[in-house]
Amino acid sequence: MNVSAPLKASDFKSDLKPVWCPGCGDYHVLLSLTKALADLERKPEEVAVISGIGCSSRIPAYLKCYGFHGVHGRSLPLGTGLKVARPDMTVIVAGGDGDGFSIGGNHFLHACRRNIDLTYIVMDNRVYGMTKGQPSPTTEPDWDSALSPGGTGLNPFHPLVIALASGANFVARAFSGDIRGTTKLISDAVNHPGFSFIQILSPCVTFRPEQKEWKSAIHAPPVEATDDPARAARRIMTDDGFNVGVLYRGDRRPYKIGDGVEHKTVADLEQEFQI
Amino acid sequence: MSDQIKIDTGISIALTGSGGAGVMTAGGMLLEAAAKSGFYGLQTRSVGPQIRGGEAAALLRLSNHAVEIHRGGFDILFALDWSNFSRFAAEITLDENSVVIFDPEGGEVPEIVSAATKNIIELPIKKFASEIPGGRMNMIALGIVAGAIDLPKETVLGLIVRKFASKGEAVLEASRACLEAGYKHAGSVANAPKLVSDAENADVPRWLITGNEAAALGAVRGGIKFAAAYPITPATEILEWLAPSLTAIGGNLVQAEDELSSINMIIGASYGGIPSITATSGPGLALMTESIGLATAAEVPVVIVDVMRGGPSTGIPTKSEQSDLNIAIYGLHGDAPHLVTAPLSVADCLFTTQWSVHLAEAMQVPAIILSDQYLGQAKMIIDKPADVAFFADRSKVEKIDTAYTRYALTADGVSPMAIPGTAGGQYTADGLEHSVTGTPSSAAEDHHDQLAKRRRKIEGFNYGTHWAEIEGEGDLVIVTWGSTAAPVREAAELARAEGISVKTIAVRLLAPLRVEALEAELAGARRVLVIEQNDLAQFYRYLRGHVDLPADTRAYHHPGPMMLSTTEILSEIMKEHRL
Amino acid sequence: MSANPDNEISSLSELLTHAYAIEEDAIDRYHMLGDQMEVHNNHELAKLFRDLAGHEEKHAAEIKARAETIGLMNLKSSEYKWPDTEGPELAALDEAHYRMTPWHALQMALKAETRAFEFFDHIVNTVTDPEIKKWAEEFREEEAEHVTLVERLLEKNPEPPAGWADDDDPPNLQE
Ligand SMILES: Cc1ncc(C[n+]2csc(CCOP(=O)(O)OP(=O)(O)O)c2C)c(N)n1
Ligand code: SF4
C-alpha cells in the first residue's frame, strides 16, 4: 500500500465474506462504515470495532480494523473498558436492537450516562434476526411471531429518547439504504466528543420483508439539529420515526479518564502499610 | 499424651459494644500500638446487620510472633454493653482464666459469660467518660486494656494524636484525657495476661495490612493498570484501595453498572493491552461466568478476585466460607481451561495476586483468585513482604511483516498478541470458535486444535514450586487450601511440638491441579485429611476426582460462619494419630 | 434522503475522477454481490456478478489510462457530486436475494447502467465548459452501449415465473 495515498473505503474491508442474507440492510451499514473511516482518515489499526451477538454484531470481522466479537449484550462494557484503557484508539461499538436494548439495555443507559468518547451504532431491524425472528424491544406490538403469537402487545422501546434522557451527547437516526447520509452521520458521530448514538434503521429482509418499504418512508428532518435536550425530546417523540439526521448535538461533560501520568510509584503506595 | 494441647501464644482480646460505641476504632488502635511496640497480631470484626449503630465485636490476637488466625479462645473480654451479645457468643469463647470487664450500665452479665469464668470485673466506664468533657467510652476502654497488657502509653498517645488531630483540639484533648483515665484504672485488671516482647522481633520491618489491601497491592505490583468495579461485601475494599491508587500510577478504575459490565470492561481494557482486574464475591462471580468463558475463548488475560462469603445466593455476606470452589473451577460453560488460585494467608494475598497477574498475562487466560472474607478483612501485622519478580509480561507482536495469525498453534499454546494500534496486526477477537486467524469456524479440526491449544497453555506451564506450600514430613498428610491453611499450619506446628509428625500441603494453584506433583507429595502417605470450610466438601471431592489418594483419605469440613479453628483441627490430628 | 443535485462538475479532472469512481465502485459492488451469492451457494449468479465486475474492470482501466496526463483527484465520499445517495452505476444491494436469477441480476445491472447514462447525460446537458462536455458525451456513449449490451443479455434471460424465491426449508437458527 502506498503510504502517502489516502485510504479508500475498500481498504477498510476485510477479505471475509459476510454471512448476511443478500438484501440485508447491514451490508449498507458496512459500506457506510468503511466510507466514514476513509473520510475520517483513520488508519485501520487505530480503530476498534466492538460488538455483541446477532447478525449485525458480525460486523467487526468484515472490517480490517481491530475487532472484538464478544458475548450477547455486552459490547458497550467491552468498548468502554477499551476506550478508558486506550484513549488513543477510535472505538466504535456496533450491534443489533436485541443485543443493545434487550439483553444489553442496562449497559445502554449507563454508557449514555457515562458519556465516554465512543460511537455506538445500532442496526435496528425490530427483530432478533440471528435467532429466527422473535420480537425485540423495538418491535411493533402487533407483530406476529412463533414466540409471541398475535404480537407482544407491548409498547416499543424508544432508543433515541432513552439515549437523550440518559445523557448521550450526540443522538442521530439513519437509514441503512441512505449510504451517503449514514456515512456522514457516522463520521460526525466519531468526531463529536462524548458518547454518540446512531440508530440505523436496517431492514431484515428475511424476517421483516415488509421493511423493504422503509426506503420510501424515509425523509430528511424538517428542522436542524438542536443542542437543547428539551426540544430534541419533543421532536423525537412526536416525529413519524422515519426522519433521518442528527437530532441532538450536545456539549455534556465527557467522562474523565485518568491522565495516564505516573504521579506515584508502587513503592510510594506501599508506604501507608509501613508501621 | 493428652488431647488438650494448649495454644498459649499471645493474648486474645474481644471488645464489644453497640450503638456507635466505637469498639472497632479502639481495637484498631490497640493493634497498631502493639505493632509499633514490636509485636505481631491480627484483628477481625464481627458485626450485626445494621449499617450504623449495630452491635460490634473487635477481636484481636496479639503475640510476639506472627499469628494468622484467632486462637479459638479469649483472654480478655471487654464489654461496653451486652446488646445482642448472643450473636458473638459462639465466636468469643471464654474459659476459667478469661478476664471479663464490663460496665454495669450496659446490662446484666449473660449466663454464658458468668458460667465460663469468675474473673468478672465491674467498672463504671460510662461514668468515667461522662466526667470528661467530650469523653468517649471506647477511648477509656482502650486505655484500660492497653494498660492492663503493658502497652506503652506514649505509643498509644501518639496514635491518638494522629487519629484525632484533624478533629480539633477539643476532641483530641478529650481522647487524651480518656486514655489517661483508662491507664489509671488499668490496675483494676491486675490478673490480665501481659504482652512480653521478644527482642529479636523488635527491629524487623513490619506492615499493618488487610488481605484485601494486600491483594490490591499485589495487583499493582504485578502490573495491573485498569480495574472495573461493582461494590460487594466483602470485596469492596480492594476496589476502594485501587481507585485512587490506579489513578496515581497512571491507570484507571471505572465503576460499572453491574458485574456483567465490570467483567467485560476489564476484558476490553486487557484486549487493549492493559493488564486488568476486578474484585467481587460469589453473587458477582456468578454473573460474570459467561464472560469469563469469553476471555478464555478469545484468550484475553484478566484477573478476578472472588472474596468469598457464605452462600448460596446472598447468603451470609459478612462471614467467610470456602464454598465458591465449585463455581470457580466448574462454573464456565464448555471446555474452558482457566486458572484458579487461592491465597494461603493475609500476607499471601499479595503474593498470590501478583503471581496470578503474572500467570494470567503469561498464558493469556482468566485467573480467578479465591480469597475470602476472613483473609480480606482481617487486619494483620506482618513482616514486610519480599519483592518478588512476577510481573505482567504478555507475549506481544511488535512488528508484523507477513499475515498475522492471532491464534496460531504454537508449541506451548501461547500465541503472541497484537495490541490494538499495531499496524498489520488487526484481527477480530472472538468468542465464537475460530480458526488460527480468528475467523469464526465450526470445523471439527479448528475446534479440536483451539481446545487443545488453550488446554496446552495452562497444563504445560512451569508453575515452579508455588503451586502449594508444603511443611513437615510424616505419613499423616493434611491437604487444605485458602484461609483454612492458617489453622491447619498452626495445629500441625503444635502437634509437631508434641512429637506427632504431620505433613501439610496448602494448595495455592487449584486449577489446573498439579496432579503429578501432588501425587508425588502424597507418596508414602498412610492417611490423608482434607480440610476446608464448606458443607459439601468441595475440595475433597475435587481431589477424589483427579488424584490417586490413599484409601484412608477423609474429609474434615464444615460451612461458615464459624472458621475452622486450630483447636478443632488439632483434635482431628489427634484422632488420626491414634488410628 | 441526502443528495447534492445542484453541484456541478467543474473540471476535467473532477469528471474523470467521477467516471473512474463509478467504475471502481461498480467493481466492488459486483464482487460484493458475487461474494453474497457464493456464500449462499447461488453459483450461477456468483459467476454472473464476477463477469459483470470483469467488464467494469476493463472499463476502469481505460479511464485510468485516459486520466494519465490530467490526473485524478482524492475526494472524500461526501465530496462526490452524485445525484443520489451513492454513485449512479451501482447495483442496488437491497434488491439482492439468495435465490435470485440472472434476469434479476441483469435488471439490477440495467438500472445501474441507465443511471450512469443519466448521470453523464445530465452533465452533457448542464455543463458549460466545452471540454468537459465533450468527455461527458463520450462517457455517455459508453454507458449507452452498456445499456444495449445488458438489454441484449436480458433477451436471453427471461423473467422467471412467480415462486422463484420459494424455499421449502425454514431459515436456520444461528448463534
Ligand atoms: C446469553 C445469550 N442469550 C441468547 C443468545 C441467542 N441470541 C443470539 S443473537 C440474539 C438476538 C439478536 O438480535 P439483534 O441484536 O437484534 O441482532 P440481529 O440478528 O437482529 O442483527 C439472541 C437472542 C445468545 N447468543 N446468548
Ligand atoms: S436474518 Fe435478517 S438481519 Fe439477519 S442477515 Fe438475514 S436479513 Fe440480515
Ligand SMILES: [Mg+2]
Ligand atoms: Mg435485530
